[in-house]
Amino acid sequence: MAGRKRQVEDAPIDLVSRIQRVEARLSPAERQVAAAVAADFEAATRLTIAELAGRAGVSQPSVTRFCRSVGCSSFADFKIRLATTLTVAAAYLKTDRVFSDDIGQLAQSVMMRAANAVRAALDQLDTAALGAAIEALAGARRIDIYGMGGGSASLVEDAKLRLFRLGVPVSAYVDGHQARMSAAVLQPGDAVLAISNSGRSRAIVEAVQIAGSFGAVTVALTRPGTPLAEAAAIVVPMVIAEDDNVLVPTPSRYAHMAVIDTIATGVAERLGARGREALRRVRYTVASIGVAIPTPSTDPTVLMRGRGVRE
Amino acid sequence: MAGRKRQVEDAPIDLVSRIQRVEARLSPAERQVAAAVAADFEAATRLTIAELAGRAGVSQPSVTRFCRSVGCSSFADFKIRLATTLTVAAAYLKTDRVFSDDIGQLAQSVMMRAANAVRAALDQLDTAALGAAIEALAGARRIDIYGMGGGSASLVEDAKLRLFRLGVPVSAYVDGHQARMSAAVLQPGDAVLAISNSGRSRAIVEAVQIAGSFGAVTVALTRPGTPLAEAAAIVVPMVIAEDDNVLVPTPSRYAHMAVIDTIATGVAERLGARGREALRRVRYTVASIGVAIPTPSTDPTVLMRGRGVRE
DNA sequence: CAAAATCCTGTAATTGGATTACAGGATATC
DNA sequence: GATATCCTGTAATCCAATTACAGGATTTTG
Numbered sequence: 001m002a003g004r005k006r007q008v009e010d011a012p013i014d015l016v017s018r019i020q021r022v023e024a025r026l027s028p029a030e031r032q033v034a035a036a037v038a039a040d041f042e043a044a045t046r047l048t049i050a051e052l053a054g055r056a057g058v059s060q061p062s063v064t065r066f067c068r069s070v071g072c073s074s075f076a077d078f079k080i081r082l083a084t085t086l087t088v089a090a091a092y093l094k095t096d097r098v099f100s101d102d103i104g105q106l107a108q109s110v111m112m113r114a115a116n117a118v119r120a121a122l123d124q125l126d127t128a129a130l131g132a133a134i135e136a137l138a139g140a141r142r143i144d145i146y147g148m149g150g151g152s153a154s155l156v157e158d159a160k161l162r163l164f165r166l167g168v169p170v171s172a173y174v175d176g177h178q179a180r181m182s183a184a185v186l187q188p189g190d191a192v193l194a195i196s197n198s199g200r201s202r203a204i205v206e207a208v209q210i211a212g213s214f215g216a217v218t219v220a221l222t223r224p225g226t227p228l229a230e231a232a233a234i235v236v237p238m239v240i241a242e243d244d245n246v247l248v249p250t251p252s253r254y255a256h257m258a259v260i261d262t263i264a265t266g267v268a269e270r271l272g273a274r275g276r277e278a279l280r281r282v283r284y285t286v287a288s289i290g291v292a293i294p295t296p297s298t299d300p301t302v303l304m305r306g307r308g309v310r311e
Numbered sequence: 312m313a314g315r316k317r318q319v320e321d322a323p324i325d326l327v328s329r330i331q332r333v334e335a336r337l338s339p340a341e342r343q344v345a346a347a348v349a350a351d352f353e354a355a356t357r358l359t360i361a362e363l364a365g366r367a368g369v370s371q372p373s374v375t376r377f378c379r380s381v382g383c384s385s386f387a388d389f390k391i392r393l394a395t396t397l398t399v400a401a402a403y404l405k406t407d408r409v410f411s412d413d414i415g416q417l418a419q420s421v422m423m424r425a426a427n428a429v430r431a432a433l434d435q436l437d438t439a440a441l442g443a444a445i446e447a448l449a450g451a452r453r454i455d456i457y458g459m460g461g462g463s464a465s466l467v468e469d470a471k472l473r474l475f476r477l478g479v480p481v482s483a484y485v486d487g488h489q490a491r492m493s494a495a496v497l498q499p500g501d502a503v504l505a506i507s508n509s510g511r512s513r514a515i516v517e518a519v520q521i522a523g524s525f526g527a528v529t530v531a532l533t534r535p536g537t538p539l540a541e542a543a544a545i546v547v548p549m550v551i552a553e554d555d556n557v558l559v560p561t562p563s564r565y566a567h568m569a570v571i572d573t574i575a576t577g578v579a580e581r582l583g584a585r586g587r588e589a590l591r592r593v594r595y596t597v598a599s600i601g602v603a604i605p606t607p608s609t610d611p612t613v614l615m616r617g618r619g620v621r622e
Numbered sequence: 623c624a625a626a627a628t629c630c631t632g633t634a635a636t637t638g639g640a641t642t643a644c645a646g647g648a649t650a651t652c
Numbered sequence: 653g654a655t656a657t658c659c660t661g662t663a664a665t666c667c668a669a670t671t672a673c674a675g676g677a678t679t680t681t682g
Contacts, residue, residue, distance in 0.1 A: 087398040127414035154469035
């Protein structure tokens with residue numbers, strides 16, 4: 001099973017967004033499978049390979065190949081992951097509203113982009129790196145947050161507030177000089193969180209290098225393979241396509257914000273009982289939303305529901 | 312004892328509670344399977360029959376019999392249902408485990424809350440008001456943005472950048488005094504964008520009132536029925552539940568950001584050909600990736616426009 | 623423009639997981 | 653104590669899924 005033409009990416013958390021993300025790279029037959037799956041996601045979780053192949057009009061091995069291409073180890077794995085994704089998506093992303101006016105369609109476009117960015121972030125999340133980042137920040141005596149450029153400024157501000165509320169001493173800098181100066185007074189036991197989608201801001205990279213040389217743990221939320229990713233000790237990699245057209249809002253902010261929220265929540269948990277209680281409430285809320293899904297049921301004792309009736 | 316020993320109940324939606332409920336009626340071997348499954352629900356979704364039988368210390372057919380007893384038609388069916396149940400029920404099932412053991416679970420909770428907030432915003436969007444807001448801001452000679460409180464600061468910053476990039480003269484204030492001072496020098500032809508989830512910040516309300524009294528058009532993105540909503544000429548109503556627990560990230564930021572992005576994009580469109588081209592690209596991008604939501608409904612046109620390239 | 627290489631995709635074979643059939647054994651009941 | 657019933661494992665069978673392979677299409681290069 002060595003040496004496939006297309007590398008198999010790690011197991012996706014959000015399979016639907018993964019399928020969309022790689023669709024362009026799929027072969028024609030595989031794309032037909034993707035279309036067949038997209039035509040009825042729900043059914044795809046119950047079909048056999050032969051049935052799905054029939055719907056897509058391709059051979060059975062093409063279905064298996066499709067599953068591998070979207071990051072699953074087997075068809076069975078694909079079905080499990082799809083079922084999981086669908087449950088989550090059904091609970092959170094369903095909207096029945098149809099917009100007929102221009103403004104409504106505009107809003108829908110923009111917001112779906114935002115939602116997709118969050119899902120894309122979830123899909124490609126390196127949970128190990130994220131765990132390490134949480135660990136590092138939770139254990140820090142003091143945290144410096146660096147971000148540069150217009151887009152990052154508000155993110156940095158947001159991250160600062162997030163961690164500040166947890167009672168962690170935190171400073172945020174969007175200015176290169178100030179960031180470097182602050183980095184120079186860090187000590188072992190301190191931590192840095194650097195945020196940059198491009199990963200190429202020289203000032204941030206230098207500030208991170210300085211902080212590292214003084215013994216601080218450096219965490220970067222950025223694109224892999226960039227100078228910033230090289231400079232930081234812990235990298236949470238995140239590739240979000242940037243539209244270089246300044247008029248179009250970049251959805252990467254949503255992705256970064258979501259990652260930051262996750263980090264903050266993880267740190268909250270690490271900080272003891274108070275944080276854990278908060279976390280429990282997050283989970284409770286999540287589960288409650290699940291309950292809200294309208295579903296014909298025959299069992300009143302059931303606490304939570306997935307999708308409605310099958311078929 | 313008439314009839315069959317155990318009737319096969321209908322397909323369960325919440326498999327976990329079903330297992331617990333029927334456990335007393337299971338045979339010893341089946342109960343061992345139940346115990347093995349309960350020991351690690353997550354793993355059970357990936358195991359083969361042989362592996363699960365091994366863990367339970369029973370034969371493979373006993374596993375199949377167990378699946379039937381809990382209402383599933385087959386082992387495969389059991390796995391799919393279990394995976395579905397786990398997704399929704401993760402919060403309850405894992406209460407005893409350290410949550411950060413599974414960063415992915417945490418990320419999924421946090422990020423789906425974010426996506427959900429965006430969806431909620433879209434669902435309740437008042438497109439007429441949004442259109443009026445876009446109209447007002449696009450026609451303004453100068454725009455002041457007001458926001459108050461920790462959560463709004465980064466939003467205001469973000470909105471400022473957004474509009475700034477469109478070439479609109481824009482100022483942002485998160486300080487009450489400064490906001491009021493700035494409002495006092497506004498003139499007819501200027502516009503104010505006030506952002507507040509609570510709508511109760513006295514400083515913002517006053518600033519908006521001042522701006523209005525000097526002839527500026529006032530737009531508020533806030534909760535309806537609040538003082539701020541009363542004070543502003545144009546209100547884009549938005550009700551997002553706030554969790555008052557400061558440790559939990561509030562997803563309302565995502566909703567507000569999405570609305571602001573929509574406004575900014577709409578303004579861009581109004582500002583001429585360049586803006587319109589940008590907008591076309593947004594829509595195109597969305598259309599190509601926007602297949603988005605798996606929905607029980609069979610109507611694929613609900614969520615996406617022009618996804619037609621498929622065949 | 624021709625030739626070669628690479629990639630795609632279906633057919634066929636094989637593997638192995640899941641189910642069914644069956645029989646031995648335990649338990650309860652009369 | 654005998655019988656009937658139910659439980660559970662072994663073995664056989666079936667079928668879904670994967671792998672191997674080859675033919676054909678497309679692209680690249682000389």
